[in-house]
Amino acid sequence: MLLDTIPLNDGCQIPQIGFGTCLMPSPDTERLVGTALVAGYRHIDTARYYRNEARVGKAVPPVTCPENRCGSPANCPSARTHVRQAIDASVGELGTHPDLYLIHWPQQGHYAQTWRALQEAQADGRLRSVGVSDFHRGHLERILGDGGIRPAVNCADLGIAVQAWSPLGAGAVLRDRTIASVAQDVGRSSAQVILRWHLRRGDPVMPKAGAGPRIRENLASDDFVLSPGDMTRTDRIDRGERGRSGPRPAAA
Ligand SMILES: NC(=O)c1ccc[n+]([C@@H]2O[C@H](COP(=O)([O-])OP(=O)(O)OC[C@H]3O[C@@H](n4cnc5c(N)ncnc54)[C@H](OP(=O)(O)O)[C@@H]3O)[C@@H](O)[C@H]2O)c1
DSSP: OOOOEEEOTTSOEEESBOEEOTTOOHHHHHHHHHHHHHHTOOOEEOBGGGTOHHHHHHHOOGGGOTTOOOOOOEEOOOSHHHHHHHHHHHHHHHSSOOSEEEEOSOOTTTHHHHHHHHHHHHHTTSOSEEEESSOOHHHHHHHHHTTOOOOSBSOGGGTOBOOBSSTTGGGGGGGOHHHHHHHHHHTSOHHHHHHHHHHHHTOOBOOOOSSHHHHHHHHTTSSSOOOHHHHHHHHTTOOGGGGOOSOOOOOO
């Protein structure tokens, strides 16, 4: 299967559908990532914070990814001096170089320094694409104001791809009545409708699923049409900050 890819602002491409591994029960990680790769996923999201890079790495031998498109570890090095150690630890545990390395969270007092260190690592050839996660516009403006390069992800207004973590709202959005109604109309599952909505917007997604049928179902979200009316109905379930499923980063 050939997955659609999204261009990043550094010339690289990212497969639009990825596979998330946060809070995956440890013994299952290697098997589920293996199932995802066999199904056709070529974008896996992990993080040092998830403590599962070694298990993900066992499932992602470099030979599985001749186009070098696997691995999208988010990361949370908390200070500049730790960045090199964090990269070395990730590469050691994954057994391969990640294609995209992110600052997982804008930790106050550290993120600007961490971003400079990531840029140095990219300039040294140790990292390919670098980006950020959970940054507000103010955080982005701060690192760009420092003369930094633009992150490869995460703010459309600034020409940066937006990656949708928890694209199913950690499961909560699956129970939405509007989504169920659209799903019935198009003859697909609620999960596929939500993922299709993201894909049509052009955002890379990384749903997590705990069993093969769901892993394959999520990947098959790109082969049906959502009409403009279905897109608008789905847009309307947006609850802004009230719909957030994760913690809210502090202002810059
Ligand atoms: N950078 C960040 O700050 C950040 C934050 C949060 C998440 N993430 C990334 O985003 C990934 C996904 O987020 P998430 O794990 O929070 O939640 P999610 O992918 O939005 O939703 C996962 C939930 O949906 C269920 N599910 C998945 N596919 C389904 C299907 N086809 N039908 C019915 N239920 C389905 C899963 O159940 P089962 O597991 O039982 O199948 C699980 O309960 C994470 O794993 C992580 O890699 C990044």
